[in-house]
Amino acid sequence: MPHAFLSHDGRIRESWQRAFPDMVAGVLARVPSSATLIWALRPAGPRVNMAALAASLCRQAAGRPLVMLADEPDEEEALAALAGGASGYCNGHAAPSVLRQVALVIGNGGIWIGQGLMQRLLAATARGLATAPASADGRLLAWRQRLTAREQEAAVLLAQGASNKEIARRMEITERTVKAHVGAMLEKLGARDRLQLSLIINGLEKPL
Amino acid sequence: MPHAFLSHDGRIRESWQRAFPDMVAGVLARVPSSATLIWALRPAGPRVNMAALAASLCRQAAGRPLVMLADEPDEEEALAALAGGASGYCNGHAAPSVLRQVALVIGNGGIWIGQGLMQRLLAATARGLATAPASADGRLLAWRQRLTAREQEAAVLLAQGASNKEIARRMEITERTVKAHVGAMLEKLGARDRLQLSLIINGLEKPL
DNA sequence: AACGGCATTGGACTTCGGTACAGTGGGCAA
DNA sequence: TTGCCCACTGTACCGAAGTCCAATGCCGTT
Numbered sequence: 001m002p003h004a005f006l007s008h009d010g011r012i013r014e015s016w017q018r019a020f021p022d023m024v025a026g027v028l029a030r031v032p033s034s035a036t037l038i039w040a041l042r043p044a045g046p047r048v049n050m051a052a053l054a055a056s057l058c059r060q061a062a063g064r065p066l067v068m069l070a071d072e073p074d075e076e077e078a079l080a081a082l083a084g085g086a087s088g089y090c091n092g093h094a095a096p097s098v099l100r101q102v103a104l105v106i107g108n109g110g111i112w113i114g115q116g117l118m119q120r121l122l123a124a125t126a127r128g129l130a131t132a133p134a135s136a137d138g139r140l141l142a143w144r145q146r147l148t149a150r151e152q153e154a155a156v157l158l159a160q161g162a163s164n165k166e167i168a169r170r171m172e173i174t175e176r177t178v179k180a181h182v183g184a185m186l187e188k189l190g191a192r193d194r195l196q197l198s199l200i201i202n203g204l205e206k207p208l
Numbered sequence: 209m210p211h212a213f214l215s216h217d218g219r220i221r222e223s224w225q226r227a228f229p230d231m232v233a234g235v236l237a238r239v240p241s242s243a244t245l246i247w248a249l250r251p252a253g254p255r256v257n258m259a260a261l262a263a264s265l266c267r268q269a270a271g272r273p274l275v276m277l278a279d280e281p282d283e284e285e286a287l288a289a290l291a292g293g294a295s296g297y298c299n300g301h302a303a304p305s306v307l308r309q310v311a312l313v314i315g316n317g318g319i320w321i322g323q324g325l326m327q328r329l330l331a332a333t334a335r336g337l338a339t340a341p342a343s344a345d346g347r348l349l350a351w352r353q354r355l356t357a358r359e360q361e362a363a364v365l366l367a368q369g370a371s372n373k374e375i376a377r378r379m380e381i382t383e384r385t386v387k388a389h390v391g392a393m394l395e396k397l398g399a400r401d402r403l404q405l406s407l408i409i410n411g412l413e414k415p416l
Numbered sequence: 417a418a419c420g421g422c423a424t425t426g427g428a429c430t431t432c433g434g435t436a437c438a439g440t441g442g443g444c445a446a
Numbered sequence: 447t448t449g450c451c452c453a454c455t456g457t458a459c460c461g462a463a464g465t466c467c468a469a470t471g472c473c474g475t476t
Contacts, residue, residue, distance in 0.1 A: 033357070033360070033361075036352070064352075144244065144272075148421090148422065148423085149241070149422095150422080150423065150424095151422095152241065153241070158403075160407075161400075161401075161403050161404040161407055161413070163400075163401070163462075163463090164462075164463070164464095165462085173423085173424070173425090174424080174425060174426090176424080176425055176426065176427095177423070177424050177425060179463075179464070179465090180423080180424075180425080181423090182463085182464080183464065183465070186464080192369075192371075193369075193371070193432085193463075193464080194403060194463075194464090195366075195369050195402060195403050195406055196369040198403055198406065198407070199368075199369050199406070199410075202407075202410070202412055204410055205369070356451090356452065356453085357452095358452085358453065358454095371432075371433090372432075372433070372434095373432090381453085381454070381455090382454075382455060382456090384454080384455055384456065384457095385453070385454050385455065387433075387434070387435085388453085388454075388455085389453090389454095390433085390434080391434065391435070394434080401433075401434080401462085402433075402434090
């Protein structure tokens with residue numbers, strides 16, 4: 001049962017079942033572990049913190065793609081869903097054929113934010129970002145700014161899975177020096193060990 | 209100097225410099241380490257392996273976003289660029305204002321594939337994937353299929369940066385059992401240590 | 417000249433991760 | 447019943463990772 005459809009009250013829709021006969025139903029509070037693709041219907045309330053909801057579900061989904069469904073799609077909400085880690089945002093009343101197409105795209109690593117939404121979205125983001133505080137460059141790269149040049153070199157290798165010994169060989173320094181660099185990085189970025197460091201460097205976690 | 213523009217021969221264009229007066233030039237073979245955003249012009253040849261080129265540059269860029277530039281944009285090539293890890297794909301003759309907007313979006317974690325291209329692209333992906341071999345679901349999730357239920361639980365926590373002790377506490381088992389699970393995962397997925405394991409689980413590396 | 421930041425290294429130490437060799441118990445299929 | 451897989455645990459060992467207390471040399475600023 002690869003597809004799980006979650007809603008506030010656990011109720012599902014005919015179109016979902018027609019799209020994926022072997023789907024399972026669930027509630028938003030509990031993400032089933034058996035599903036490989038999670039669909040979550042936005043609760044009907046007027047104001048939902050979509051980013052937080054998507055982030056929460058995404059954390060529980062843990063690697064499995066999440067598609068947020070909304071009955072009244074809105075570009076800002078789509079943005080929030082993607083920001084929260086969702087892989088897709090689509091109309092909750094979409095036809096079964098559309099749902100299957102979404103699953104196809106998402107399943108292959110793609111992103112889905114609906115046909116017409118896409119372009120308006122881009123315009124919206126460009127507008128929104130242009131008026132946003134000037135953090136234009138280097139927001140995602142915060143870790144780089146706090147590290148020295150050599151530390152950055154080591155960081156890149158570390159984030160690719162290299163051991164201290166390998167980093168030492170590739171940077172042509174001793175393992176001892178690598179430990180010094182790694183230690184400095186852990187301190188600067190507030191990480192506990194090299195794995196958390198790799199999450200930060202790979203953009204999966206925020207520094208500090 | 210946050211912006212680096214790379215081309216086959218190291219030559220740059222006036223529009224690039226007008227967009228970012230403090231840009232630096234470079235060749236495709238060598239990605240400068242000082243830049244925070246990498247722009248790379250597709251070599252003029254008729255057939256370039258865009259996915260491989262983008263992947264290579266992306267690996268060297270190591271976390272810093274990459275934008276592929278093409279003088280004759282093509283939706284399939286855009287797909288390939290994104291598949292290779294690029295954050296954007298845009299016309300090499302784009303106006304400075306457009307380039308700055310692209311940088312704005314990319315710098316904030318967005319994706320840019322050009323205005324009109326976007327929608328055609330989606331249609332193209334859907335079409336292309338529909339006729340592709342039926343690997344629809346579970347391609348990105350290969351690691352899950354090879355692990356048992358408990359191993360998957362441990363995998364998720366591990367990939368979030370938890371230590372063995374923490375995993376043990378959260379799964380309500382002993383640290384010894386966690387080590388057993390982790391050991392089994394390393395074996396099954398061909399990883400050397402938990403960091404490489406996390407790269408696989410987080411979709412940054414391929415199993416085996 | 418004095419100072420601070422950076423890169424580099426050494427030695428010694430503690431902790432953690434990973435493995436080898438065991439063992440128990442439950443479920444499921446031949 | 448006899449396997450086989452899975453979950454779970456124990457003891458013990460080794461190497462990698464990370465920390466602490468140093469030291470040297472380079473470079474740029476004050």
